[in-house]
Amino acid sequence: MDTTEILIKIRKIVRSINLESKKIEKEYGVSIPQVLCLHYLRDSVNFQAGQGEIRKFLNLNASTTSGIINRLETKGLVARLPKSGDRRVVTIALTSKGDTLMTNMPSLLHEKLEEKLGKQEDQAILEVQNSLELLVNILGIDELEAFPVIPEGE
Amino acid sequence: MDTTEILIKIRKIVRSINLESKKIEKEYGVSIPQVLCLHYLRDSVNFQAGQGEIRKFLNLNASTTSGIINRLETKGLVARLPKSGDRRVVTIALTSKGDTLMTNMPSLLHEKLEEKLGKQEDQAILEVQNSLELLVNILGIDELEAFPVIPEGE
C-alpha cells in the first residue's frame, strides 16, 4: 500500500501553499499567515483582538504568532495597544494602512481554491473533506482538536 | 462552501507533520527531511548519491537540500565526497554511523501512517489518494509534476 505516495502528495500540497505564500508576499509584501491575521482582525470588533485570540484562530504557537505580528507591526499594518484591565494582554489593532491593503488585495490562494473547488461536484468536495478529516485523525492531532474554529472565516 | 475548512485541515496536517518531525528530532537527533535523505541514500548504489539527485527526490530547493545535508554532515551521518569526472558534483555518502542510526530507528510517521491506514477500508484509502490528487491539481503544482518519484520508498 502506498503511504509514501500519500506523504509525498501532502508534501507537495504543503510546498505549493508555501510557494503561493511567497508569491503573494513578493507581490503585496505580506505572506498568507500575515494575511490570515489581518483578515481575522478585519472581522473582529473594532478591528482589534488579543494575541491569544489570533493565535487560537491561526492554530499557531505563541512565539510564531508573535513573529507574524512583529512583521506586520514593522510594516505598519497593525499596532500593539495596551489593554486596560489586564495589562498582560496586548491588543492587536488593524491600522488603516492594513485595512486599505486588505481592501485592495485580490484573490488569494483561498479564493482560488474556492473558485476551482466550486467547479467540482459536491460529491468530490465531500470526499476531499472526509479524506482530510481522516488524515487529521490518523495523524493524531489530539491536543489541537479543542481549538475553537471561528467559522467567520469569510 | 467551506474552503476555509479545507485550508484549515491542510494546515492542521502540515502542523502535525511538523510536530511529529520535531518529536522525532528530539528523540533521535534527526528530523523527517533528514531521515528521508538518509533513507534515500540507503537505497542508493554504494549508499551514495549526488546532491541534485537527493534534491529531486525530496522535491526541494537546492539551498534547502544543502542545509539538510549540512546538518547531517555536522552529525557525522553523511559525508561529502568529490566526484571524479565532474568536479562540480558533490557526492553525498551515507556513513556507517548514519547507516546504524537508520537501522535502529523504529516506526516513523511514515510507518505509523502505514499502520493506521492499513486498518482503513480500501475504498477510504482510494478516496484519500484521489482527494489529495485533486488538491494537488487544483493548487497547480505544474512545475513540479515532472519530478521522478522513485517508488523504492520502502
Added chain:
DNA sequence: TCTATATAGTTTCTACAGGAACTATTTAAA
C-alpha cells in the same frame, strides 16, 4: 498578606523552505 500558580507575551535558538546572488566547473559556440 504572602506565596503558588496560572496566564499572556516576548526572546532566543534551531530547523525547514525558497529566492537571489555567487563560485566553480563543464559544455557549446564562435
Added chain:
DNA sequence: TTTAAATAGTTCCTGTAGAAACTATATAGA
C-alpha cells in the same frame, strides 16, 4: 581558443514554525 551559456552547489537573507526560558501580570489558596 576564447567566450558564452548551462549546470552543480553554496551562501546570505527572510519568513514560518515550535520549544524552552523568561518577564510581567493576575488569581487562588494558605
